[in-house]
Amino acid sequence: MAWKTLDDMELAGKVVLVRVDINVPVEDGRVTDATRIERIVPTVNDILTKGGKPVLLAHFDRPKGKVVPEMSLKVVIPALEAALGRGVLFAEDCIGLPAKQAVAALSEGDVLLLENTRFHPGEETNDPMMTAALAALGDVYVNDAFSAAHRAHASTEGLARLLPAAAGRLMQAELEALEAALGNPARPVVAVVGGAKVSTKLDLLGNLVEKVDHLVIGGGMANTFLAAQGIDVGKSLAEHDMADTAREIMEKAEKTGCAILLPSDVVVARAFEAHAEHQVVAADACPADAMILDAGPETVARIEEVFSRCRTLIWNGPLGAFEIAPFDAATNAAAAQAAELTREGKLVTVAGGGDTVAALNGSGAAESFSYISTAGGAFLEWMEGKVLPGVAALNAS
Structure with a gap:
């Protein structure tokens, strides 16, 4: 496996852009199933332990490149804080001045969540300017969103080509499980x-x-x-x-x-x-x-x-x-x-x-299985033998 893991990265004092999938179900302003949020906790905790400053990148719903207030990631903050056992800071945008100021203010031990990446059309088109704007915020890129790895988006594929990159713990577990099942x-x-x-x-x-x-x-x-x-x-x-x-x-x-x-x-x-x-x-x-x-x-x-x-x-x-x-x-x-x-x-x-x-x-029977993927489309495309852009970019990095 050509991709690196958190164990291969020096993170002390560095801003780590972490692509996560926290696109969770919400009703009446509350998260009804926090499974996806809970599964990113090992990655965030390991980054903190290694002295890094985790900055979370994520999409939520399908705003189609426009700012849709009802699709703000603010709604997941209480569930995210509960899972991590610590406060989570929030930036009103994922690029530009709000994001830069929020990152610059980070202290050791802080966790920052940036606003919905899909509020910008450049996310889904993998626009080089969008990717560069995201890359300017951090020192290292970690992809922990295998479920979005079949999308060649700015935050899932483009970033891995601009910054030192590694797989997060959830991504690592997915790739190792699939390698054990179909690779070798x-x-x-x-x-x-x-x-x-x-x-x-x-x-x-x-x-x-x-x-x-x-x-x-x-x-x-x-x-x-x-x-x-x-x-x-x-x-x-x-x-x-x-x-x-x-x-x-x-x-x-x-x-x-x-x-x-x-x-x-x-x-x-x-x-x-x-x-x-x-x-x-x-x-x-x-x-x-x-x-x-x-x-x-x-x-x-x-x-x-x-x-x-x-x-x-x-x-x-x-x-x-x-x-x-x-x-x-x-x-x-x-x-x-x-x-x-x-x-x-x-x-x-x-x-x-x-x-x-x-x-x-x-x-x-689920709890006894070696590994159960919640990645949906990405899991199927891997089983179909297709190249996943997010994984290929990690390999290239």
């Missing part, structure tokens, strides 16, 4: 890919069949693959127009030696609602008036058997309609097995994606 993993490797549509995960599937030994396909996406094999899936969610694509992916997997696991039995119901009357049938025996809402127990047993033979697991997407019982059973059972193998030291487990995080939290 312990083999065999199994990937679980679920969710509604094949069309949204074409690049992901295409990349994974070249990288993993086993590919478990679940959710509505599995219905598309079953239909592509000529199986009647009744009223199930399926993209019938993606049949040729599904067959191409299966052919590619055969050539690369990747074993695809599709449901052999399924849970079907005639109503998509909690505790609807349901039954388990063979995957090729879905009634014409029913829909497939989960993988069946035989399929779960096959998945668990694959997990037991593998050393690395990458998970993106649920195996069924996990939002409503009992159609969360397959996801919960497979997640529990993965968690148990992780606790026993037999499996490295890395997961990410919005539905994935929710599903694993719901199953109670």
Whole structure:
């Protein structure tokens, strides 16, 4: 790995521009979920310990290059102070005189938050003048926002090319976890890919069949693959127009030696609602008036058997309609097995994606996984094999 970490940087007495992701949900002027804020605490504390002065750069919502008072970062200050256990100073702009004066007034031990970087159009266009204005404020750049690393913005990519740069602790953890999962993993490797549509995960599937030994396909996406094999899936969610694509992916997997696991039995119901009357049938025996809402127990047993033979697991997407019982059973059972193998030291487990995080939290397995990414789009693009501008800039630096 070519990028540097905080351990490689001399920070004493230096102003450290720290790109963080604190774009958190807010209701009635209060942060309702401080998870993203809590995850930057190790980086900020390490900078303070090393004698640096952390200056936080962040975006909030989508003001589209204009000052929108309702999208000011002021709203996160109470949650930020609670997480850090100290006061946080605030500058009314992220560049220009307000930012310069606030930085100049910093004493050792202070933490400064600058106003929403997206209040300036130059942020999202990665404008050189915007980048230079930001760079003029600090001595060192630290990127701790892996979740924004797929954006080539001034504060995520441009700055790393103008100042000595390093990955923060959260960025470091993300990159190390993904390197362990896809870069140089312990083999065999199994990937679980679920969710509604094949069309949204074409690049992901295409990349994974070249990288993993086993590919478990679940959710509505599995219905598309079953239909592509000529199986009647009744009223199930399926993209019938993606049949040729599904067959191409299966052919590619055969050539690369990747074993695809599709449901052999399924849970079907005639109503998509909690505790609807349901039954388990063979995957090729879905009634014409029913829909497939989960993988069946035989399929779960096959998945668990694959997990037991593998050393690395990458998970993106649920195996069924996990939002409503009992159609969360397959996801919960497979997640529990993965968690148990992780606790026993037999499996490295890395997961990410919005539905994935929710599903694993719901199953109670999340805390036992090796690493769960909350990075969303950046996590998916990494899994798709794409170059992330924010990471590439750190490597170049």
